[in-house]
Every structure is written in C-alpha cells, then in structure tokens.
Amino acid sequence: MKIFEYPSPLVWKELLQRPVFDSSGLQATVQNILKEIQRNGDEAVRSFTLSLDKVLLNDFAVPESAIVSAGSNIIPELKNAIQVAVNNITLFHEKQLQTDEKIETMPGIVCWRKSVPIEKVGLYIPGGSAPLFSTLLMLAIPAKIAGCKEVIVCTPPRKDGTVDEVILYAASLLGIKTIFSIGGVQAIAAMAYGTETIPQVYKIFGPGNQYVTAAKQFIQQEGIAIDMPAGPSEVCVLADETANAAFVAADLLSQAEHGPDSQVLLVTTHDSLTNLVLAEIENQLKVLPRKALAEKSLTNSKCIVLPNMKEAIALVNAYAAEHLIIHCKQPELIAEQITNAGSVFLGAYSPESVGDYASGTNHTLPTNGFAKAYSGVSVDSFVKKITFQQLSQQGLTNIGTSVAVMAAAEGLDAHRNAVQIRLNTLQ
Template identity: 45%
Template sequence: MNSVAPVRTIRLADLSPEERRRLTHRSGAISMDVTSVVRQIVEDVRQKGDESVREYTERFDGVKLDSLEVPRVEIETALDRIDQHLAEAMSIAASNIRAFHSAQIHPEPVVETSPGVKVWRVWRPIERVGVYVPGGGARYPSTVLMHAVPASVAGCSEIVLCTPPGPDGKVPEATLAAAALSGVTRVFSIGGAQAIAAMAYGTQTIPPVQKIFGPGNVYVTAAKMLVFGDVDIDKPAGPSELVIIADDTADPRETAADLIAQSEHAPDNASVLVTTSESLAEAVLSELTRQLEDLPNRDRVISSFRSNGFILLVEDLAQAVGFVNEYAPEHLQIVTVSPREILEGINNAGSIFLGRYSPVPAGDYAVGSNHVLPTSGSARTFGPLSTEEFGKWVQVQELTQEGLRSISNAVTAMARAENLEGHARAIEVRFSV
C-alpha cells in the first residue's frame, strides 16, 4: 500500500484467481481459545445461574450489581429523561421501522389443491425472544429498535433485552428509552457470553427464551454458536462492510464520506469502492486524506482502511457487478447513471442503497429498513433481519371425505412404495365398511 494513501488501489485485471478469492471470501471463524473460554462461561451459568452471572459481570465489566433487572418504572420513564431531540428522532425511526416491518406479515390465501382438499398457512409468533445489545461504555438505541420493533410487530408476547452495564452499573438512558418505544418487556443489565447463556438456559432471575437475536463481540458470537441447538439464534455477526459501485458521475466528496462513515464502526470493518473511473479513484483518495484530518475517529478509520479497505478499478460496470456478487457485501451503494439497471444484476447483498441520496447511515437509523444484515459473505444465502424471523408459518390442512377419497390412491400407492403399510391403512380405514 502507498504509505501516504489512506487506502490501497487495485486493478481487477491484475489479480490472479487466488488473489481475487482472498479479496472476496472473508472468514467468520472463531478461534479455539475463545471458544474454550466461552464454553466454560456458558456451562457455569447453566449450572449456577445468577451466581455465575454476577461473578462474570464483576470480573469482565468491573461492576457489582445489586439487581440484575432494570425496574420497569425506569424503562417507562426513560423517554422523559433523555434529550427531547433524541427522543423525537427515535420515535420517527421506530415509526418507520414499524411501518416497513408490518408489511412483511399478511394473511395467505387458502389453496384448494384438489376438490375438497384445502391447504394454507397461519402466522404464529415466537412467545419469548431475547435481544442482546452491546453496551458497557457505549449506547446503541438503534440496535434495540431494529430488533424489538419487528419482534413486537410479529406478536412476541415477551421481549427480553440484555445489555452490559456502564461503569455506574446502569443501562444508558437512551437504550432504556428505545426499549420503551419498541415494546421490550424486561431489561437486564448484563452482557457478554454470560448474558447469552442466561437467556438460553434461564437463571433464578432471567427467563429462558426460545430464540436469541443481536450482535456482539467475538465472545458473544461464540456463545450464540455454542447454545444453538438448545435455543435458536438469528445468525453470527462479523465485521461490518460496505461496497460502493460508482462511475464517473459520482461525487468524490460524498463517496469518501460514505467510505469513512462505514469504517468508523470498528478497526476491522471493510469499506470498498469499485469504480470504472480512474479520475474518481484519484479524487476519492485526495478527499479521504482531507476529510480524515479532523475526524474524531480518525485512527479507527485508518486502521479499518489498512486492514480491509481498498479501491478496485474495473473495466466496466458488468465487471463491477460480477465482483460484488462474489464479495456479497453487507451494504451495497450504487451511485451510477442508472442505479436500477445495476440493481437487476445484483444477487448477493444484504441491503442495497440506490443513488447519491441514499447513503448507508440513513438506513442505519431512520429509513425503516433493518440494519441487522448478513456479513462475511453470508449475504450469498442470508437476508436482512425481518419480522418473519420472530415467528413461523404453521401449515394447516382441511379435507372433506370426497377430497380425501380423490387423493387416497395416490397416498396409499406412495406409502406402500416406501414400505409404510400403516400409512396406507390410515387412509383406507376411513372408507372401509
């Protein structure tokens, strides 16, 4: 990498197949050392409940908790205690998230597959879900909204939230306010692997849930993987990532700002510009240098650029689309003359933002779409967090006598072909004299 450039520039045509594969395939593997530590934490919490949760909270967070649960009155009054501009912003975000996610669940039609044979599906929510929100010295009310609002829309009767306490042992007011806005029923001031174990198996204070959602560090992710099977989980979360497809119509100032915005999440994030324009690439490099000068998170962004960021020069937009489908980014921005034409060729991306006025931070907070997205290439097979993940469709079948008679020969023939005589007789007994 050029020592004075904040991010390296690569020409796609110069890459060998192996180099290209290394760029597009990121590993989400967790080390055995981390897994070993987390396995012990999970087992301790499973065996000793609240006692272990308190011990690990004191060890890792430096906080000795009098109570694990935040009193309900603190949640209900949190909106009155935060800055009212923030309260209004969160209310707008919650309303937009609710509107978008409410459209994802709707009654399905009854299908008559044969005369007298009706089949349909009915929606049923998961009764109790758990949401993990990173915390400690930080606050992430948007993460609360993105999980708990869809859970509420889905009809989950209990939404349990766990988040690490701050140095004072308390949950940030903004997090509690988001919980109040989004329908969270109980909040516990615990974090880390011990919180995941507590939600998975339950303790004297914390109820066991049926499915756990939410991002976290490598220890939280390892805990989710370990409890999976005893409880369901959403998906493991890796470093955040952005790819921008841009042609020479893109504004270099805006493009640089978008790359920086994505890279300030964490030093292992990935921000990638894929462009047909060498002049844009050069202008973006200059803008990155200029905009980084007074950025509060400058060191974190530079670390992110140096570890996972790059500018990729391609010959045409078809090459750009091919690369993006291999990379399968969490976020994809398309800033070209005709973004919707490019959209048609994209198969693998978590969330797509079209045009210069659709920057990723808008989706992070207030568009209404979900910002919980597949990372590390998992957008090849996974989609964004949705209302459907907080429940399930249940199949229903209703047959009349004539309806069953009309398919009875098909059922009995297939049952006997599979050597399941009892299946066949369960049909025939209904028509025997």
C-alpha cells in the same frame, strides 16, 4: 486502503476474504462462559460481569421506574429524531404482515399456512463504546408487530452499573419493560439457558462482537434459534465515473468507524476515482472522534478497479456485502442485477446511515458473505409458519390411492395402511 487494478476473476475469492482472526482461544473462552452460566446461573453471570466488565451487580434487572423516567436528560432534537425512526420502521414492517390464505389443492382438500408469533424472544443490544439504541428499535418494533408475548432485552452495563439512558428511553417508547444490564457472552448464555433472574427464550436476536457471535453460534447448535450469523459490520460501494468522491469516502468511513474488525470495499470502473476517494478519506479522518478505530479498519479494506460494470457487478455479487451502495448513473438498472446483498442503497443521496437509523428498513443484516443465503431481520424473523390441511371424505377419496401407491413404493406399509384403512370404510 490497498488498490487492486483489474484483478483476474481467478483471484477474486482470495481478494474478497474478510479479516481473519485467530479464534481458537476465543472459542474456548466462550464455551467456558456458556457452561459456567448453564451450571451456576446468576452467580456465574455476576462473576463474569465483574471480571470482564469490571462492574459488580447485585441485581441485573433494570427497575421499571428507571425505564419509565428515562429521557429527562435527552435533548428534544434526539427525541424527535427517534420518533421519526419509530414511525418509519413501524410503517415499513407493518406492511410485512400477511393474511393467511386457504388453498383448495384438490376438491375436498384444503391447505393453509398460519403465522404464529414466537412466544419468547431475547434482544441483545450492544453497548460499550457505542450503545446502539437504534438496534433496539430495529428488533423490538418487528417483535411487537409480530405479536411476541415475551420480549426481554440484555444490554451491557456502564461502569456505574446503569444502562445507557437513550436505550432506556427507546425501550419506554416501545413498551419494553424487561431489561437486564448484562452484556457479552454472559447475556447470550443467560437468555439461552435461563437463570434464577433471567428467563429462557426461544430465539435470540442482535449483533455483537466476535465473542457474542461465537456464543450465538454455539447455542444454536444446542437448539436455541438465532436470527442469523452476524459479525463485524461491512459496506461495499459500487461507483462509476459519476460518483462524488467525498460522498464515497464518507460512506466508507461510516462503516470503518464501527471497529477494527470492520471492512469497507470500493469497487469502481473509474480508475482515477480511487485516489480522489483516498484523499477525501484522509481529510475526513482528521476530524473523526473514532479516528483510531477507523484507521485500523481501513487496513483490512480495499479499492478494486474493474474494466466494466458487468465485471463489477459480478464481483459485488461474489462479495455479498451486508450493505451495498450503488453510487452510479441509473442505479435502478444495476440494482436489478444484484443477487447477493443484505441491504441496497441506490444513488448518490442514499447513504447507508439512513438505513442504520430511520428510513424504515432493518439494519440487522447478514455479514461475512452470509447474504448469499440469509435475509435481514423482518417481521417474519419473529414468527413461525405452521401449515394446516383438512380433508373431507371426498378429498381423501380423490387423493388416497396416489398416497397409498407412493407409500408402498417407499416400503412404508404403515403409511399406506393409514390411508387404505380409511378408504376401505368409504367404499
């Protein structure tokens, strides 16, 4: 990690740049896969799964019997831990349900908004080096709470063509019965366009690598909704003189181990903390199984020292981290000043890992600065809001003249007439 001491606000924008990779070839590859699957369906999915994942699959669908029986080799401690996560995530997300309320804006005019579940949703669950069964919990639970009628899951196959058993066990707990063992761009394409085997959905959720992210962005341009732009994972730790260097180092490494394109950021008002944290990182790296990945991520990462907390908060808001850990005294006061972040963790004993797994909040969050405008996944992500209005004769009488005048002022006489023709019958 590179150390930057007291950088001027004039250089913050450049300093806070995420890792940039040449995506020109990537985009062409992604578009080619999307077009091929749109044209040739299952045949193209099978071909790309063989060429990219080195797995030949005759049938993409995971048998329901495999889902139901999953868990026989999972240790009880993990099963118990997953149940704790399910309980907490369910409780937190159930509280997000809202009661529809009718508002009388004027006498005789009633307006309301109704939450309607998105009928068909697709969940992409990353596999590869780290099968993220926790992501299935984070997406499937709010989908079920929202009332989505059709929930399908795509997740990459292992080399033997099977799906990770813990992912299947989590699916069985949540009543998910439709799972396909395909990953990457081909999974996004199959859910977006539909194939002979895989149904088309209306909205696609789930994080992934740069190829998956690019695929989601392309299909969004074609009218298929996605949850948010979600690229490589990132964390920012805001720390003062009270911070525990070992804790900070552990938090930074917990994100760095995701992959070489992840980024971690330490922002502190205590200049001596940086060297303490870097020493702790070296010590903790030695025993990490994913040491090589973490080391590559750390080359994209920075320690930034600022003269006071006011500037530190301003820089953190400019960065708009996916995960923000406030490792300071009185973290609640600082949190009140945070305007841009995906999810915030307050105090020394709130590691980002708890949000990834089991505290209850959702870990599917905006990255790459999109937290300035996007929220993380919630029950609201799985519903659409439809507005309604109903006018009585009195209501139209009360408001009709105002509408007619406004329509005329915009030169839309047919709009004006739709109101006036009714008013004429009420005179």
